[in-house]
Amino acid sequence: MMSNLATQAELVKLSSMMDVPLSQLNFLKAVPAESLRFFRLALVELHFEQKRNAYRWLGMWVYMLPSWVVALCVRWWISPALTAKIACSLSAWRMSKIAGHLPDEFMAKVAAAFDPRAARELILLLPLAQILGIATILLRDRDYVTMGRFVGLLNDQIVQQIAAAITEESDLLEIAFHIEPRERVDHLVHILPPERINKALLIVCDPAKRQVWPKLLALMSNIGYDLKRQLGDLAVLQGDHVIEAIIQAAQEDDLWEDMLPVVTCLSPDVQRHVANLPALRRPEVMLRIVLAAESCALWTDMLTIAAYMNNAARDAVAHAISQVDGRILNHIAYATLLRSQWMVTLDIVRRLPRDQQMACYQILNHYTYALDVETTIYIHQLLVEFGIMESDLT
Amino acid sequence: MDKTDNSAALLELAKAIRRPPISLNDFSTLSDEQLTWLSDQVHSMCQREYQQEQQQLRQKTPWLLRVLALKARKHDE
Numbered sequence: 001m002m003s004n005l006a007t008q009a010e011l012v013k014l015s016s017m018m019d020v021p022l023s024q025l026n027f028l029k030a031v032p033a034e035s036l037r038f039f040r041l042a043l044v045e046l047h048f049e050q051k052r053n054a055y056r057w058l059g060m061w062v063y064m065l066p067s068w069v070v071a072l073c074v075r076w077w078i079s080p081a082l083t084a085k086i087a088c089s090l091s092a093w094r095m096s097k098i099a100g101h102l103p104d105e106f107m108a109k110v111a112a113a114f115d116p117r118a119a120r121e122l123i124l125l126l127p128l129a130q131i132l133g134i135a136t137i138l139l140r141d142r143d144y145v146t147m148g149r150f151v152g153l154l155n156d157q158i159v160q161q162i163a164a165a166i167t168e169e170s171d172l173l174e175i176a177f178h179i180e181p182r183e184r185v186d187h188l189v190h191i192l193p194p195e196r197i198n199k200a201l202l203i204v205c206d207p208a209k210r211q212v213w214p215k216l217l218a219l220m221s222n223i224g225y226d227l228k229r230q231l232g233d234l235a236v237l238q239g240d241h242v243i244e245a246i247i248q249a250a251q252e253d254d255l256w257e258d259m260l261p262v263v264t265c266l267s268p269d270v271q272r273h274v275a276n277l278p279a280l281r282r283p284e285v286m287l288r289i290v291l292a293a294e295s296c297a298l299w300t301d302m303l304t305i306a307a308y309m310n311n312a313a314r315d316a317v318a319h320a321i322s323q324v325d326g327r328i329l330n331h332i333a334y335a336t337l338l339r340s341q342w343m344v345t346l347d348i349v350r351r352l353p354r355d356q357q358m359a360c361y362q363i364l365n366h367y368t369y370a371l372d373v374e375t376t377i378y379i380h381q382l383l384v385e386f387g388i389m390e391s392d393l394t
Numbered sequence: 395m396d397k398t399d400n401s402a403a404l405l406e407l408a409k410a411i412r413r414p415p416i417s418l419n420d421f422s423t424l425s426d427e428q429l430t431w432l433s434d435q436v437h438s439m440c441q442r443e444y445q446q447e448q449q450q451l452r453q454k455t456p457w458l459l460r461v462l463a464l465k466a467r468k469h470d471e
Contacts, residue, residue, distance in 0.1 A: 038413075042413050
């Protein structure tokens with residue numbers, strides 16, 4: 001699935017890697033995040049494979065000298081970037097011995113250029129105090145990309161200690177936004193204290209932290225089903241002003257394609273509450289939601305949410321649909337077939353202008369040939385009940 | 395933009411990142427200029443790094459190591 005937030009995270013990493021301003025990469029926004037990630041990883045490999053033999057050769061010399069001598073040479077003669085490249089050709093054990101003689105400041109710079117694939121074993125060998133020291137420097141320098149790259153490799157105990165040392169929830173969200181692989185996000189959120197998550201959710205009500213709002217939404221879209229439900233319920237418990245702030249953030253940054261799947265994971269009562277909020281019924285908001293459902297094939301999610309909507313909310317959906325290209329009706333019909341949400345869809349269709357009702361009826365006519373008798377009769381009854389039958393229209 | 399219009403630029407980009415062209419299918423929606431710009435950026439990124447490291451090896455490495463390192467580098471090329 002395409003995701004604006006995932007694409008944004010990839011573009012930030014690409015711009016830092018290619019050393020070009022983020023604004024110059026705007027043309028890549030249309031490329032799916034997964035493909036951008038593939039491109040970035042190819043660059044990482046290119047970066048480390050270039051002249052690999054030369055680094056291996058230099059690495060060979062490192063084995064011949066005592067660790068403290070190597071550390072001294074590295075500090076005085078070699079840049080952190082070159083150190084990172086040579087280090088990748090060493091064994092984790094040797095790297096950890098040399099790292100023991102290097103200051104956290106220097107190690108933080110090496111970490112920024114280090115190949116994370118070579119870091120997994122090294123991290124296990126580094127003392128906790130040194131890892132915490134490096135994390136503190138990276139945090140001070142706001143190098144969230146590097147932190148996100150390594151946090152997925154750390155064990156739970158270390159993550160908890162680093163998180164405890166981070167006082168600002170906005171920093172936690174910034175790091176979470178860059179965590180790799182994304183599958184780790186769910187687990188890492190689980191091991192954080194619930195009160196930190198509560199505080200992170202409340203960031204969405206703080207206009208001073210506006211730039212962090214999308215990162216909160218990214219966090220919500222990257223966690224598992226259960227955690228989405230827990231966080232969603234927690235957000236609703238904070239009051240409508242929190243949910244309305246989330247809606248506003250999603251609207252302003254056009255993040256509905258990320259948020260729709262989140263809403264479908266909420267518990268039924270919370271979904272009902274969210275689906276009927278007046279803030280969601282605003283025409284400009286509903287139009288963006290409908291456009292996101294259409295462009296990202298999210299109609300099955302949209303219909304799940306629509307099932308909880310009251311009359312006013314369904315009116316808003318119908319109004320938004322009526323403003324979009326006619327092909328949208330085919331996609332809605334197909335999603336309806338997949339989810340068997342005939343009642344919900346036809347209740348929305350009856351609110352559409354007459355010509356669109358007719359178009360829907362014709363689309364459904366094609367479907368009824370392939371459906372079983374009971375479903376066909378059921379759809380027929382609904383068409384009559386909602387006044388969409390052809391005889392009523394002509 | 396027609397896919398055939400940018401196939402040469404796409405091929406060039408795939409070559410620059412040492413990946414098969416088919417793996418860059420999602421980039422085929424980009425224009426010829428955009429793909430060429432990306433390839434140029436990849437090349438200049440590699441060039442920049444190479445020059446920085448070369449300069450480091452020349453200026454900061456002790457002379458004996460420097461001679462050997464540059465020799466190894468030449469061999470690598």
